[in-house]
Amino acid sequence: MSSEKLLTLKTRDGEEFVLEEAMAFRSLTIKNATSNYTINNTPLPINVEINTMIKVIEYWKKHSERGISEDELMNFDKKFFKLLHNSELFDLVVAVDYLADKGLSNAACEQVLDKITGKTPQEIRDIFNINNDCTPTSLGG
Amino acid sequence: MTQDGERVAVEGDREDRISDLPRNVIDRILELLPVQDAARTSILSRKWRYIWAMLPSLVLDVYLYLGLRRKSRSNFKEAVDDILLMHMGNIVKFVLDAYVLDDSEACFSSYDKSAVIDRWVLYVTRNGVKELALCMSDDNTYRLPPSIFNCLTLTQLMLSYCVFKPPNSLVGFQNLITLALSKITFVPTTSFCVIKAPRLASLTLIGCHGTQYLNIVSPGLESLDIYDSFYYILLNCFMNCKNLRVVRVGIDGVVSYPEHNEKSTLEKLLVSVPALELLSKDIVPNGLPFTLNCLWHLVLTVDFDKLGPICCALQLIKNSPNLSKLEIWVHVISDEVEAVLKYLDTPSCLERTLDKLEYVAISDFKSSKVELSFVKLLLSRTPSLRRMCIVQRTDIDIDIALELMRFPRASPRAELFYSQHKFLALDMDV
Numbered sequence: 001m002s003s004e005k006l007l008t009l010k011t012r013d014g015e016e017f018v019l020e021e022a023m024a025f026r027s028l029t030i031k032n033a034t035s036n037y038t039i040n041n042t043p044l045p046i047n048v049e050i051n052t053m054i055k056v057i058e059y060w061k062k063h064s065e066r067g068i069s070e071d072e073l074m075n076f077d078k079k080f081f082k083l084l085h086n087s088e089l090f091d092l093v094v095a096v097d098y099l100a101d102k103g104l105s106n107a108a109c110e111q112v113l114d115k116i117t118g119k120t121p122q123e124i125r126d127i128f129n130i131n132n133d134c135t136p137t138s139l140g141g
Numbered sequence: 142m143t144q145d146g147e148r149v150a151v152e153g154d155r156e157d158r159i160s161d162l163p164r165n166v167i168d169r170i171l172e173l174l175p176v177q178d179a180a181r182t183s184i185l186s187r188k189w190r191y192i193w194a195m196l197p198s199l200v201l202d203v204y205l206y207l208g209l210r211r212k213s214r215s216n217f218k219e220a221v222d223d224i225l226l227m228h229m230g231n232i233v234k235f236v237l238d239a240y241v242l243d244d245s246e247a248c249f250s251s252y253d254k255s256a257v258i259d260r261w262v263l264y265v266t267r268n269g270v271k272e273l274a275l276c277m278s279d280d281n282t283y284r285l286p287p288s289i290f291n292c293l294t295l296t297q298l299m300l301s302y303c304v305f306k307p308p309n310s311l312v313g314f315q316n317l318i319t320l321a322l323s324k325i326t327f328v329p330t331t332s333f334c335v336i337k338a339p340r341l342a343s344l345t346l347i348g349c350h351g352t353q354y355l356n357i358v359s360p361g362l363e364s365l366d367i368y369d370s371f372y373y374i375l376l377n378c379f380m381n382c383k384n385l386r387v388v389r390v391g392i393d394g395v396v397s398y399p400e401h402n403e404k405s406t407l408e409k410l411l412v413s414v415p416a417l418e419l420l421s422k423d424i425v426p427n428g429l430p431f432t433l434n435c436l437w438h439l440v441l442t443v444d445f446d447k448l449g450p451i452c453c454a455l456q457l458i459k460n461s462p463n464l465s466k467l468e469i470w471v472h473v474i475s476d477e478v479e480a481v482l483k484y485l486d487t488p489s490c491l492e493r494t495l496d497k498l499e500y501v502a503i504s505d506f507k508s509s510k511v512e513l514s515f516v517k518l519l520l521s522r523t524p525s526l527r528r529m530c531i532v533q534r535t536d537i538d539i540d541i542a543l544e545l546m547r548f549p550r551a552s553p554r555a556e557l558f559y560s561q562h563k564f565l566a567l568d569m570d571v
Contacts, residue, residue, distance in 0.1 A: 090158040097166050109170050112159070117174065121184050128159040130185050 007034065010043035015050040023060050028100035048095040055084075055092055059104055081111045086128065160188050172198045176205045177212070180224065194227055198234035199265075206241040217241050218257060225261060231269035237261065240278035240302070259286040266292040274299040281326055289313065300325060305355075307334050314338045320345070327351035342384075363387065389440075436461040437497075440468040445511045446475030448484055455491055464495065467519075468502045474509040485514040491522050494551065499527045504562075506533040508541050517548045526552040532562040 005021040009030070025031040033044055048056070062068070062076050084092065089111060096105045116124055125132055159167075171179045171193065183193035201224070206217045221237075239258050258277075265273065266288040273295060277283040284304045289295075291313045299321040306328040314320075317338050328351060341359035345366040346352060352367075356378055364387040365379060379385065439461060444450040458464060484490055501519055506512060520529065531545065542559050550557075 087156065087158055090162060093166055094163060097163060105169075109166070109173060112170050113173050116170070116182070117178060121181055124182070125185055129155055129157040130160055130189070131157060132185070133187050134184060134190070 008043040009053075010045045011050045011053055012045075012047050013049050015053075016043050017050075017053070019057065023057075023064055026060055026064075026101045026103075029098060047098055049091070052088075052091045052095045055080075055088070056095060056099065056101075056104065060101075063103070077107060081107070084111075086115075160186065164192075167192055168196060168198070171196055172200075175208060176200060176224070177208050177220075191229070195230040196228075197231060199224065199228070199232055200234070200236040202236055202238040203241055206238065206244075221261060225264050228268075232265050233270065234272040235265045235270050236272075236274040238276045239283070240276055243278045255283055258283065259288070262286055263288040266294075269294045271295060272297040275301070275303065277302040279324070281324065299323075304328060306330060307336060309334060311336060315340070317341050319343045321347075322349055323347040325349045327354040329354045360384075365389070433457075433461045434463060437463050438466040438468075439464055440470070442470040442472050444473040445471055445507075445509060445515070446473045446478060446481070448481050451481055451484065451511070451515070452490075458495065459491060459493070463497050465497050466500045467498060468504065469515075471503065471505045471507055471509075471512060474507045474511065476509075478509070478511050481511050482514055485511070485518055491518060494522045494524055495519075496525055498523045499525050500530075501526065501528070502530045502532065504532050506531050508533065508538060513541075513544065516545065520548045520550045520555065520557075522551060523555070524551045526550065526555040528556050528558065530558040530560070532560055535561065537561050 006018050007021045007024045007030070008016060008018050009024065010016045021034075025034075030044065030046065046053070059080060062080075063073065081089070089108065093105075093108045093112060096108055115127055119127070124130065171182065174182075176199070179196065180193060183190045201217075201221050205220070209217060209220055237258075239254075242254050242257070258275075262273075262275070263286065270292065271294055273289070273292075274297075277300075279302050281302045281304065283302070284306065285300070287308050289298070290307050290311045293313055293315055295313060295317050297319040298317060299319075301323040302325070304326045305322070307330060309330065309332055311334065314336060315338070318340055320338065320341060320343070322345065324347065327349065334356065336355075336357040338357055338359045339361065341357075341362055343364040343366075344357070344359065344362060346355075347366075347368045349355075358378065360381055361384055362379065362382040363384050365382075365385060366387075366389045368389075439457065441454055441457070443454045454469070458467065498519075501523070503512065503516060516529070516531065520526070537559055545557060545559055
């Protein structure tokens with residue numbers, strides 16, 4: 001018999017969904033928001049889009065599983081991030097920064113980090129589509 | 142996405158998303174990179190030049206030094222000069238392993254080196270540094286510059302191998318919350334210098350010299366760690382710390398200076414601190430005539446070969462009526478222990494029961510007779526005991542295990558764990 005409290009959240013693009021409070025509270029932002037006003041089942045608005053939120057919840061669900069081993073989590077993380085396009089990864093990074101979940105935030109930032117480490121500047125530009133607008137003279141300054 | 146997870150190009154992938162990430166996110170990512178990699182992002186685009194230049198955290202450590210030496214001709218001093226010169230905005234965190242300058246290709250005289258470091262420190266203190274960590278070379282000749290003592294923005298300060306002589310007009314340290322000093326030499330000042338650190342919550346002193354010259358007023362202090370001091374410490378200055386919760390003291394040798402009439406100042410400290418929750422000591426004080434009402438967690442390193450330390454340990458335990466967690470680290474054992482065994486056998490060594498004691502851990506157990514006798518004593522005097530963990534480095538001995546199991550227990554709920562632990566990092570998760 002589940003006696004966990006449930007929380008209704010509403011994403012930026014208008015989608016509502018229900019989540020266990022304990023899981024939702026992995027986000028400090030959500031936790032603080034709920035302590036600031038009494039909830040009478042009005043959905044809590046969050047500044048994240050539904051597609052990104054789905055990924056966040058997928059991650060949270062896996063990392064809340066009881067009895068899961070470190071190895072299984074590592075494998076999950078690897079697969080989880082591998083499937084993300086760069087744009088999805090950035091959506092996630094921004095969303096998790098807003099949600100203030102340190103664990104997922106660190107994991108996501110490290111993913112970006114991995115794509116930068118050891119690459120030459122041109123390689124980095126290619127991966128992330130950065131436009132090189134440095135003029136030769138401005139490089140020195 | 143295809144079934145085996147291959148990524149299909151998506152419209153969003155052709156945009157430059159990374160440059161538009163929130164600044165704090167980019168900073169976080171760059172701060173995870175080694176400094177030389179982060180510096181190279183400055184040429185990605187014009188925007189990235191500013192991102193790098195305004196990075197609030199600069200970690201200029203030995204890894205930077207090694208990276209520079211390996212890859213290019215640039216030397217550490219020039220690299221740091223360049224980084225600081227091109228930096229814009231506040232520097233919130235600054236970590237400097239200045240000792241690598243010893244090894245540098247440019248031959249510095251000791252004076253030059255100090256001057257160089259002073260300039261760097263001056264720069265960051267003028268640019269709002271909050272967390273500052275300096276590690277100097279172990280010849281311990283570097284004198285801390287006045288800019289550190291007068292820096293009002295500091296909240297965390299970590300210093301190693303410096304000479305600490307505060308100027309007479311010390312105004313800094315007002316916002317300091319954490320102070321960690323390792324291998325610092327305190328030097329007497331001409332006039333009596335009191336360091337005021339009203340917001341200081343945590344103070345750590347490791348292997349410092351001249352601690353008798355340290356006089357710090359920190360009424361809000363919550364945690365005090367003192368290890369391996371080479372001289373006595375004027376613990377008087379901590380007497381008024383009403384918020385002191387954690388005291389960890391490991392002093393090799395003398396705590397009470399013999400020429401002083403006062404008994405060990407450490408003991409006086411213990412009495413005056415009303416809310417002491419954790420006390421960890423490497424040596425045990427002599428003859429406590431008072432009770433420590435707030436002490437609930439005690440960690441002691443005890444020599445099991447002499448009567449003195451055992452008596453003191455038991456005295457400390459006896460005088461802590463609310464003690465609930467006890468950790469004993471076995472330091473020295475011996476075979477010539479008749480007197481100690483005899484003492485542990487007499488009922489007066491621990492007459493009353495330890496009613497609040499629930500968890501006991503004996504670490505680095507060496508299975509000596511004295512230790513076994515001590516464990517037997519504790520088991521018989523702890524009616525509320527829930528768990529006793531005995532941990533040793535070597536393989537467990539079945540005979541010892543059986544003997545331990547046979548000891549009568551005052552608490553019907555008490556569980557006895559006897560195990561081997563490679564690292565002796567005892568986790569008393571309750």
